[in-house]
Amino acid sequence: MLRDALFLARLFALPVCLIAALSGCGPQAPVATTVRPAMVVQPLPSAQSMDSYPGEVRARLEPELAFRIPGKVSKRLVEEGERVKLNQPLAELDAQDVRLQQDAIRAQVAAAEANLQTVRSERDRYKTLMDRQMVSKSLYDNAENLYRAGDARLRQLKAELTVADNQTGYAVLRAPQEGVIARRLVEVGQVVAAGQTVFTLAADGEREVSISLPEQNYGRFKIGDPVSVELWTQREQRFPGRIRELSPAADPRSRTFAARIAFAGGKVPAELGQSARVYIQSEHAAPLSVPLSALTAENGATYVWRLQSDSTLKRTPVQVGAYGQESVPVLSGLQASDWVVAAGVHVLHEGEQVRPVDRSNRAVRLAAKE
Incomplete structure (x- = not known):
């Protein structure tokens, strides 16, 4: 039995050996190298270096009717x-009262017109008699004065009737x-x-953002200062603007100063009542920031994967500040012109070549940015 088992084992092992020998004799196919895509971004000014103020989109002209x-x-x-x-x-x-007043003045105008016609006739009659030297000049002067008074009274009442007509329209x-x-x-x-x-x-035309500035920071703002505006419906985009108006007095209840922010140029998709946030440069130097997903750490050191001009990766140590919700400020180690990998950093290696793309999956030309 043992002899039969050994014979069967050798019989089955022979084809395996032949296959291994034949595969070792032929030429080996080269292994294709795959260049993986990597989403890259450039450092942006840190949001923590920008003072932000909530606001509301308003019309530039808001007459109170x-x-x-x-x-x-x-x-x-x-x-x-x-x-x-x-x-x-x-x-x-x-309008019942103003219409009654209008009717009363219209009746007075009619009476004044009839009176003027009477005194005009009297004046003309006295003038004829005076020319014939049948009445004295003083009587004619008295008739002339009555005519002038009647004419003035009629013009006064016509003006009052115009006012009454206007008030009816009001x-x-x-x-x-x-x-x-x-x-x-x-x-x-x-x-x-x-x-x-x-x-x-809210009149049609330009749209602005209304914000309130705190007392402690009011002194450093002035009309014309550049700002950026983020709309609630366009959170991935910031629109340039400027401070157009600053209130000279604080609100007595909130102790804040009202300010109006005008958009700097172009048509902005801002609707009335829409929420917005205005970002104004703080007084301190602005560090750069990168997305949280761009950071990785090893042995207590924090670093990012920076792309070199030949699209290879270089591990770059950075010093970071306090972590935000979506980004972290980089205090040292990067420049604004650098490109860093923003996702999948835990599977990358030193010197690895990648195909850089932006968030819209478009190829990034590093040479044009450096």
């Missing part, structure tokens, strides 16, 4: 947030330009005074 006469609101024709056109009626007052509040009703401050049945704000209109 009010009636020019007092009265009781009888109709409210628009709602908050509604778009309006030029001269569109927004609200109406009960009972309807109209939009001075196209825009959106930002605020509504009255209800039907409410009695308002002349000049009391009824609506706030």
Whole structure:
């Protein structure tokens, strides 16, 4: 039995040996080297070196609309947030009193016209008699004065009638330009005074960001300072802007100073009421920052993978600051023109060649950036 087992083992081992011998005799195919893609970024100014202030997108022109006469609101024709056109009626007052006043003045105008016709006839008659030397000149002068007084009275009443007509028109509040009703401050049945704000209109045109600056930092800001604006719906992009307006007085409750930020150029997709954040350069020197995913550590040392001009990797030690939510400031070890790998750093090796791409999977030309 033992002899049979040894014979079978040798029989099965022979083909395996022949296959191994034949494979060793032929030429070996070269192993293809795969260059892996690597997403790279350049260091950016650290967000921790920028002072940020929350704000709201507002219209540059926000007129407060009010009636020019007092009265009781009888109709409210628009709602908050509604778009309006030029001269569109927004609200109406009960105009019964101004119409009665208008009718009274119109009746006085009619009486003054009849009186003027009478005194004109008297003046003309006395002039004829005076020319015939049948009446004295003093009587004619008296008739002339009555005519002049009647004419002046008629012109006065016509002016008052024009004012009454205007006040009747003032009972309807109209939009001075196209825009959106930002605020509504009255209800039907409410009695308002002349000049009391009824609506706030956000006029079409330029958009700005309204922010509040704290007391302790207000002194270092001035009109025209450059800023950058981040919109809530465009969080991956910052738009250039500048400080257009600074309030000279602090709000009595919040103790902050209101400021308006104008966009520097181009059309910005900013909508009314949209949340925004304004970034202003801090007083201290701005370090660079890289994404958290670009960092790795070994033996207590922190480093990044920096790309050289031939697309090979070099492990570069860096000194970092306090970690943020998405990025970390780099205090030393990098320059703004460097490119570093932003993802998958734990599987890379010193001197490894990669194919650099950006976040949109587009090839990065290192030579053009260095």
